[in-house]
Amino acid sequence: MDLNSIELSSWLDKTLLSDADMEKIVEAASRLQQMMMLYEAGIREIKTKLDILKDESRVSGHPSPIDSIKSRIKSPHSIVSKLRRYGFPVSLQSMMDNLNDIGGIRVICPFIEDIYTVADMLMRQDDLRLIAKKDYIQSPKPNGYRSLHLILEVPIFLSERTVPVRIELQLRTIAMDFWASLEHQLRYKSSAAVPQSVVDDLKSCADVIAATDEKMQRIARELHKL
Numbered sequence: 001m002d003l004n005s006i007e008l009s010s011w012l013d014k015t016l017l018s019d020a021d022m023e024k025i026v027e028a029a030s031r032l033q034q035m036m037m038l039y040e041a042g043i044r045e046i047k048t049k050l051d052i053l054k055d056e057s058r059v060s061g062h063p064s065p066i067d068s069i070k071s072r073i074k075s076p077h078s079i080v081s082k083l084r085r086y087g088f089p090v091s092l093q094s095m096m097d098n099l100n101d102i103g104g105i106r107v108i109c110p111f112i113e114d115i116y117t118v119a120d121m122l123m124r125q126d127d128l129r130l131i132a133k134k135d136y137i138q139s140p141k142p143n144g145y146r147s148l149h150l151i152l153e154v155p156i157f158l159s160e161r162t163v164p165v166r167i168e169l170q171l172r173t174i175a176m177d178f179w180a181s182l183e184h185q186l187r188y189k190s191s192a193a194v195p196q197s198v199v200d201d202l203k204s205c206a207d208v209i210a211a212t213d214e215k216m217q218r219i220a221r222e223l224h225k226l
Helices: 003-014 019-060 076-085 092-098 112-123 174-188 196-225
Strands: 068-073 103-109 129-135 148-157 162-173
Touching (some): 019 068, 019 092, 019 103, 019 112, 019 148, 019 162, 076 092, 103 174, 112 148, 112 162
Antiparallel strands (some): 068 103, 129 148
16 A cells, blocks of 8 residues: 555545445545556557658658657646636546546657647548648637647557547647747736736737748748758
């Protein structure tokens, strides 16, 4: 038994709960752990595909369309907060049915064209199903955010059944990721309202970064012709 299990057991012993209530808590915790395992497996499946595509480019001698890959799973607190924010029931089944971003992968690409190259390569794999697509590169958010979002469904093969799991894939350039990461830090460091002047400055920075991305893409094309 690990330290966390000991701490939980100690807390349960000190709490005035009936045996039936304690069994329900343990069962719910076990089900949540099983659900999280499915999302971890979904992330591994898609990351493996991305790693293979990256390795294929490396051995072929061509520049890789993938610079780096990051992943994350939403915390239980974030899951509950989002369910409540959108008015969904707070349950494990509701979580599976209504949230598409519990498991997330972020792919960082050198150039804008690489984003669509990676997306196309994934979509050619017949065990992945595209559930939804939002192109914030062609149509940026009002604050300047740019990225390509795909909701992909991947089958997870268990010992006795196959479970489809939805994973959110975000594809960005290095520059887009730089802006989005800093914008998130700046906005969430304070609970106070962000002044309009700061909102305008962030949007201006996003536009400058987008223009730089496009210019770097043009330079890459020119160098490729040489």
